[in-house]
Amino acid sequence: MAKGNPPPLTPAAFQVLLALARGxxxxxxxxxxxxxxxxxxxxxxxxxxxxxxxxxxxxGLVEEAPDMSEDEPHDARRRYYQLTGLGRQVAAREARLLERLTAAAADAGLLSRQEKSA
Amino acid sequence: MAKGNPPPLTPAAFQVLLALARGxxxxxxxxxxxxxxxxxxxxxxxxxxxxxxxxxxxxGLVEEAPDMSEDEPHDARRRYYQLTGLGRQVAAREARLLERLTAAAADAGLLSRQEKSA
DNA sequence: TCAGATATATCCATCCCGGATACAACGAGA
DNA sequence: TCTCGTTGTATCCGGGATGGATATATCTGA
Structure with a gap:
């Protein structure tokens, strides 16, 4: 299932989405x-x-959030961002892809045996 | 550990290494x-x-392998490749990075709950 | 022998990345 | 309040990767 390839996601883009998934x-x-x-x-x-x-x-994957920092002093320079619903879906889909690649790597013996780090 | 960033690996490069890790x-x-x-x-x-x-x-991450296909009919056009020791190390390191990103995604709730696929 | 599929290789426009640079706003101290 | 170092955002530029189109050679089957 999931044969379609909707919008691709660059590594940097996924890492940003992943960071924002925490909040x-x-x-x-x-x-x-x-x-x-x-x-x-x-x-x-x-x-x-x-x-x-x-x-x-x-x-439309992230949107600017209206400051609203409670514990932090407030800094007018900062621009806060949060995931949109679509952004969370796309991040989840990419996460499942990484999960699959990781599984394939384990399957090929890249993770189980301790490969000497370069 | 492993704070250094030796040689970066593009997504396509990792996927090729992963495919070759099978043989x-x-x-x-x-x-x-x-x-x-x-x-x-x-x-x-x-x-x-x-x-x-x-x-x-x-x-030096992959090297050409001398044909040597046993079950297949032999095709002069084909060029076979295999991983080198270094290639396997680099692929393993990248696999561990993906494993970590996947874990972070699970941590952020991107994998546990079923996110609707776009 | 001929047609179509397989397989490798190169070209080109576009996009992405990382570092450098610039600039604005904050906090601390005198 | 004035200055200074830090924090934070934004843009620019060169190098490199991507992917689609194209070209070419070889294999298979009719």
Whole structure:
């Protein structure tokens, strides 16, 4: 099932969606999330981040959220973003693809045996 | 651990490595493998495939294998490829990254609840 | 021998990435 | 309140990857 290929998703775009799946956040924090999630092996530069955010917003996958930070002091520069319903669906679909690729990798013996790290 | 970011790997490059992790194969078959593994949601075009193979070979991640097809009739057009030791290491490292991203997605509730497919 | 499928390879326009740069707004301290 | 270093957003540019179209050669079957 699911043979169709609706709208493709670049790696950077998925990582941004994944960071926002935890909850609303502003750009600079998203960079930190991605670096944290990937244990530092993926680090988005500002160019990639803000361009990706703009594209995701234009495609209706994320939307700007009206500040509303309760614990943080409020900073007029920050722009908060959150997933839309569509954004969550697309992120979920991509996550299932990664899950499948990971399973295939395990199947091929790439994960079970300890491959020496380069 | 593993904070360094040695050589990055494009999605197409990883999918080719993953297909070859199952065993040696020729280009056209790799396309089929990738489509099969991803349930048709990822389909490499010939341009991407052969350019990616050439780059992976130049980087020492894959190498050409001397035909040696036992069950198949032999076809002079085909060029077989297989993973090198380095290629397997790099593929394994990327697989672990995908595993981590998948876990993060599950953590954010993208996999547990059934998100309606778009 | 001829037609169609298989298989590899290259070309080209488009898109994406990462780093550099610029600029605005915040907080701390004198 | 003035200044300074930091935080945060945004744009620009060069290098590289993508994918679709095209070209060409080889295999198979009629």
């Amino acid at each position: 609303r956040a502003h750009g600079y924090r998203i960079m930190g999330f991605v670096s944290e999630i990937t244990d530092g092996s993926v680090q988005l530069g500002p160019g990639t981040l803000y361009r990706t955010l703009a594209r995701l917003a234009a495609d | 040696r194969a020729h280009g056209y078959r790799i396309m089929g493998f990738v489509s099969e593994i991803t349930d048709g949601s990822v389909q490499l075009g010939p341009g991407t495939l052969y350019r990616t193979l050439a780059r992976l070979a130049a980087d």
